[in-house]
Amino acid sequence: MTTVEEIVGSLESGTTIGIGGWGSRRKPMALVRAICRSALENLTIISYGGPDVGLLCAAGKVRRLVAPFVTLDSVPLEPHFRAARQRGAIELTEYDEGMFMFGLLAAAHRLPFLPTRAGLGSDVMRVNPDLRTVRSPYGAAGQEGEELVAVPALTMDVALVHMDRADTRGNGQYLGPDPYLDDLFAKAATRCYVSCERLVDPGKLDGPPQSLLIGRMHVAGVVETPGGGHFTDCGPDLGRDEAFQRHYAASAADPEAWAAFAERFLSGDEAAYREAVRRWHDERGQEGTR
Amino acid sequence: MSTTGADRGATRAGTARTGAGDSDAGPAGATRAEICVVACAEAWRGDGEILAAAMGTCSILGARLARLTFEPGLLTTDGGALLTAEPVPIGAPAGPAEGWMPFRDHLWLVQNGRRHVMMGASQIDRYGNTNISAIGAWERPASQLLGVRGAPGNTICNPTSYWIPRHSTRVFVPEVDTASGVGTDRAARLGPRASRFHDLRRVVTDLGVFDFRAPDGSMRLVSLHPGVDAGEVAAATGFAIHGLAEPAEPAGPAEPGTGGEVPRTRMPTGEELRLIREVLDPGGLRDREVRA
Numbered sequence: 263m264t265t266v267e268e269i270v271g272s273l274e275s276g277t278t279i280g281i282g283g284w285g286s287r288r289k290p291m292a293l294v295r296a297i298c299r300s301a302l303e304n305l306t307i308i309s310y311g312g313p314d315v316g317l318l319c320a321a322g323k324v325r326r327l328v329a330p331f332v333t334l335d336s337v338p339l340e341p342h343f344r345a346a347r348q349r350g351a352i353e354l355t356e357y358d359e360g361m362f363m364f365g366l367l368a369a370a371h372r373l374p375f376l377p378t379r380a381g382l383g384s385d386v387m388r389v390n391p392d393l394r395t396v397r398s399p400y401g402a403a404g405q406e407g408e409e410l411v412a413v414p415a416l417t418m419d420v421a422l423v424h425m426d427r428a429d430t431r432g433n434g435q436y437l438g439p440d441p442y443l444d445d446l447f448a449k450a451a452t453r454c455y456v457s458c459e460r461l462v463d464p465g466k467l468d469g470p471p472q473s474l475l476i477g478r479m480h481v482a483g484v485v486e487t488p489g490g491g492h493f494t495d496c497g498p499d500l501g502r503d504e505a506f507q508r509h510y511a512a513s514a515a516d517p518e519a520w521a522a523f524a525e526r527f528l529s530g531d532e533a534a535y536r537e538a539v540r541r542w543h544d545e546r547g548q549e550g551t552r
Numbered sequence: 553m554s555t556t557g558a559d560r561g562a563t564r565a566g567t568a569r570t571g572a573g574d575s576d577a578g579p580a581g582a583t584r585a586e587i588c589v590v591a592c593a594e595a596w597r598g599d600g601e602i603l604a605a606a607m608g609t610c611s612i613l614g615a616r617l618a619r620l621t622f623e624p625g626l627l628t629t630d631g632g633a634l635l636t637a638e639p640v641p642i643g644a645p646a647g648p649a650e651g652w653m654p655f656r657d658h659l660w661l662v663q664n665g666r667r668h669v670m671m672g673a674s675q676i677d678r679y680g681n682t683n684i685s686a687i688g689a690w691e692r693p694a695s696q697l698l699g700v701r702g703a704p705g706n707t708i709c710n711p712t713s714y715w716i717p718r719h720s721t722r723v724f725v726p727e728v729d730t731a732s733g734v735g736t737d738r739a740a741r742l743g744p745r746a747s748r749f750h751d752l753r754r755v756v757t758d759l760g761v762f763d764f765r766a767p768d769g770s771m772r773l774v775s776l777h778p779g780v781d782a783g784e785v786a787a788a789t790g791f792a793i794h795g796l797a798e799p800a801e802p803a804g805p806a807e808p809g810t811g812g813e814v815p816r817t818r819m820p821t822g823e824e825l826r827l828i829r830e831v832l833d834p835g836g837l838r839d840r841e842v843r844a
Contacts (some may be wrong), residue, residue, distance in 0.1 A: 270579040284655055297639065310655075311699075329699060330699055330700060330701055330702070331698045331699030331700070331701040332699060333698055333699075333700070338698060339697065343696065344695070344696040344697075347686070347693055347696035348690070348693060348695070348696055349694070350691075350692040350696070356699055356700055357700070357707070358700055358702060358703070358704035359659060359701055359702045360659045360662055360663065360702060360704065360705040361704070363656065364660050366769075371631055378663065378705070379663070379705070379708050379746070379749070380662070380663070380704050380705030380709065380741055381704045381705070381706060381708075382704075382708050382732050382734070382746055383704075383707075383708055383731075383734040383735070383738040383739055383746070383747070383750075384700065384702075384703070384704035384707070384708070384732060384734050384738075384832045385685070385690065385730045385731040385732065386700055387586075387706050387819075388690075389690050389730070390693075408745055408746065410745055438631070439632060439634060439652075439654065440633040440654040440655055441654055441656070442654070442655055442656075443655070443656060494806070523722075529714075537733045541732065
């Protein structure tokens, strides 16, 4: 058990950080917001990208991004990611989403690469000139083996994932319909930090055993962050805060609106963020998110 | 396992000439969006028990309509991680599930191959190369889009079709800026082994249906939607579509383009219209994607 500030304080500029979740789904947003408040810079981010990437781009933390896409799901395009790319502010290593998974699988299993057809013939090969192909040693009689893309291992210094539940030893549990690739991020990283909606004692992770996604052997620290996935989808406890995401996306598309958004929601700590979001919902006459 | 094999091997063409007085024409009053839904559905005809992966309203409706009618073996999702026991209305809760398909399994299924995907495209060229990544130079795009997402793997591993709600020269370009999805020319350059699972099926737009069966693997007219004329399509396309300018060109028996008249996308049947309007899309989401 640790704190968000301790976790972020253990990171160094220039480090490579993998972020779990998928698009605008179960992202470790409390940790991402803390990185945005920190002095860290020149980060390499590995992510099935969503608002995690957007916020980090907006805060100028990203030197290089490794991703197959960046999206808010119900809002197709991520405004901050778009702006960063269009300004030439970040380097991008763009992979097919299946290639990306093989890169995680390779890293999780200490392999230098894994082969796949995905990527062959596409411009992924052109825009990543370091990508290599590999020829299968198992050609049929009289035939050369098949040529495949050798996806390099997506090794990372640190992985950040957000779980629905975790215990104080660091075991992580998901309760929604999709584990995404979070266990692979945990295994691909030198050290993994888990934030969770609710922290429980060991032995108190209720639910089917196959929901116990991340084992404590892969976890360096765990922190309870209620609403720490906001505004991304953390079902079944908390669906995506669509109204707030729309407000985020609209603000992000306009520099003046973004300055106001950042001042209102991102200038304080996580508790201040949650309070600001609650007030925003109250003002709109809607039920607060939590 | 299939208990519904009777539809296998049925005609794939899904087109019919609907000249004046054609008794096969469906009921009058079908909207363009409904014609598009049926044209999308036809992309999965004959596919049997595979995952129909759909993106875009008319494409999603088409997959579920095909499953409800002529292709009952298809598997369809709730738009998330669940394979639904029955096709559900668009946007509705999944109801009972018959399977679980979280993203990792979906990505594995792409590699496995029992899947026919219908994607969108921000740009498509005459060989079916498509771009969903970035407009302009990739290194510093004028407009950054989604990213290549699954397009490279989809196109090299699975049968792939496209649904493009607004046929225009912005989308139908001479050359895509970034090739996210692999077209027939790039697949040919990879050689027959590397490209043996590459299989571009068809492109459905708000104006017509196209495939890549021109002799050089380029885009060919399959059918124009009722009420669309060839000049309208030509003006909305940044390259020449095979068979569009010369509809009389013989292309063999039972192929579109024969008979000297423009092949027409078939009209929805009465039952298809009922399923679209009353079951799958009672809220009329299709009309927001394709305006009447």
